[in-house]
Amino acid sequence: MPEDAPETVLSVCTTCRATGDTAEPRAGARLLAALRAEADREPVPGLRIEGAECLSVCKRPCTVAVASPGRWTYVYGDFDALECAEESARIILAGLRNYQKTPDGLVPWRERPEAFRKGVVARIPPLTAARGDTAS
Amino acid sequence: MPEDAPETVLSVCTTCRATGDTAEPRAGARLLAALRAEADREPVPGLRIEGAECLSVCKRPCTVAVASPGRWTYVYGDFDALECAEESARIILAGLRNYQKTPDGLVPWRERPEAFRKGVVARIPPLTAARGDTAS
Numbered sequence: 001m002p003e004d005a006p007e008t009v010l011s012v013c014t015t016c017r018a019t020g021d022t023a024e025p026r027a028g029a030r031l032l033a034a035l036r037a038e039a040d041r042e043p044v045p046g047l048r049i050e051g052a053e054c055l056s057v058c059k060r061p062c063t064v065a066v067a068s069p070g071r072w073t074y075v076y077g078d079f080d081a082l083e084c085a086e087e088s089a090r091i092i093l094a095g096l097r098n099y100q101k102t103p104d105g106l107v108p109w110r111e112r113p114e115a116f117r118k119g120v121v122a123r124i125p126p127l128t129a130a131r132g133d134t135a136s
Numbered sequence: 137m138p139e140d141a142p143e144t145v146l147s148v149c150t151t152c153r154a155t156g157d158t159a160e161p162r163a164g165a166r167l168l169a170a171l172r173a174e175a176d177r178e179p180v181p182g183l184r185i186e187g188a189e190c191l192s193v194c195k196r197p198c199t200v201a202v203a204s205p206g207r208w209t210y211v212y213g214d215f216d217a218l219e220c221a222e223e224s225a226r227i228i229l230a231g232l233r234n235y236q237k238t239p240d241g242l243v244p245w246r247e248r249p250e251a252f253r254k255g256v257v258a259r260i261p262p263l264t265a266a267r268g269d270t271a272s
Contacts, residue, residue, distance in 0.1 A: 011261050056210075056259045065260040073209060074192075075258040122211040122258050124201040125147050125190045 008068035008100060010092070011052040012034070016061035018082050025122050027081040031062045034085035035092060044093050046100060057121050062088070066096060071105030075121040091115050144204035144236060146228070147188040151169070152197035154218050163217040167198045170221035170230060180229055182236060193257050198224070202232060206264050207241030211257040227251050 012035060016028030025033075032051050039049055057063040060077030061122040063123040095113045099105055104126065109117065148171060152164030161169075168187050175185055193266040194212030203209040215224045231249045235241055240262065245253070 007263075009263055033270075050261070052261050056256045063258075065258070067209075067260055067263055069263060073203075073260055074213070075260060088181075120192045122199075122201070123190075124203055124209055124211065124260070125145075125186070125188050127143075127145055127203055127205060 007048045008066060008071070010045055010047060010096060011065045011067070012049065012063065013053075013055040013063040014051040015054040016058070016063055016081075018061055018080075021082060027085075028062045030085050031064075031079060031081035032087060032123065034081065034089040038086065038089040038093055042093070044096055044100065046095075047096060048127070060119070060121060063121065064092060065106045066105075066106060068097060068099070070126050071099070071102070072126055074099075074105070074122040076116055076119040077121045077122070078119040079115065088115075105134075119122070142225070143184045144182055144202060144207070144232065146185045146232060147191065147201045147203070148182060148185065148200040149189075149191040149193070149201075151190040152194070152217075152249060153201055154173075154197055154216075159220040163221075164198045166221050167200075167215060167217035167224060170200040170217065170225040174225040174229055178229070180232055180236065182189065183229075183232060196255070196257060199257065202235060202241075204235070204241060207238070209260040209263055210241070210252075211259070212252055212255040213257045215251065224251075234249070240243060256259050 012032040014028045014032055018027040035049050051060040055063045055065055057077050062079040062081045063073045091113050095116045098107045098111050148168040150164045154163040171185050191199045191201055193213050198215040199213045201211045222247045227249050231252045234243045234247050
């Protein structure tokens with residue numbers, strides 16, 4: 001993709017703690033580190049991974065959000081980052097590879113990782129949506 | 137604001153049903169109608185209100201999402217649209233007036249309507265965030 005192409009941004013909540021876990025770094029920060037390591041190992045073209053201070057989904061740690069110009073935004077929760085953060089990272093990045101292949105972010109249900117199906121917290125239409133009622 | 141200024145979009149889930157309610161139009165569609173009526177009565181500059189088919193927050197009807205270029209995106213749930221949709225609409229639009237006054241969408245906690253504080257489902261950083269770690 002061209003260098004100036006709009007990027008997809010994966011925001012990883014670094015404030016998330018696993019239930020009952022008081023360790024530092026927090027589960028969310030550990031998930032962020034695992035995602036960066038996995039993306040270094042097997043890059044996802046056009047994806048930028050960032051830490052975010054609280055995505056306000058505190059009851060469903062760990063939480064991530066993916067946003068991309070012209071695509072639906074998704075928020076996912078319930079990711080483990082204590083037992084196997086690497087596995088969570090692989091699942092998330094595999095899901096984002098499918099997301100990147102779509103023009104609008106809408107991946108067919110069967111092609112979504114189970115963790116995305118069960119863990120979806122919310123989705124938000126793109127600002128540039130070409131919907132029927134966009135004329136204001 | 138200039139005519140070509142980026143708009144803030146309020147997406148209202150029209151798929152939302154209130155718990156146990158089987159009436160048509162659904163609660164979400166009723167909330168959308170109330171929001172449009174209230175915005176006609178007292179416009180919010182730069183705000184576009186749209187219906188959306190499912191925001192995937194099905195356990196917390198009614199649900200809305202607000203997004204704006206350069207601002208944090210917010211998703212809110214738990215809005216009543218059966219007893220008093222008009223009151224919900226007024227609360228939402230009042231909250232969005234405060235949102236519109238900010239450069240980044242981050243309204244001070246005390247200035248947020250209680251329904252926004254309690255009903256927040258998720259928030260997502262702006263794509264254009266000028267955060268410290270944005271260099272990829």
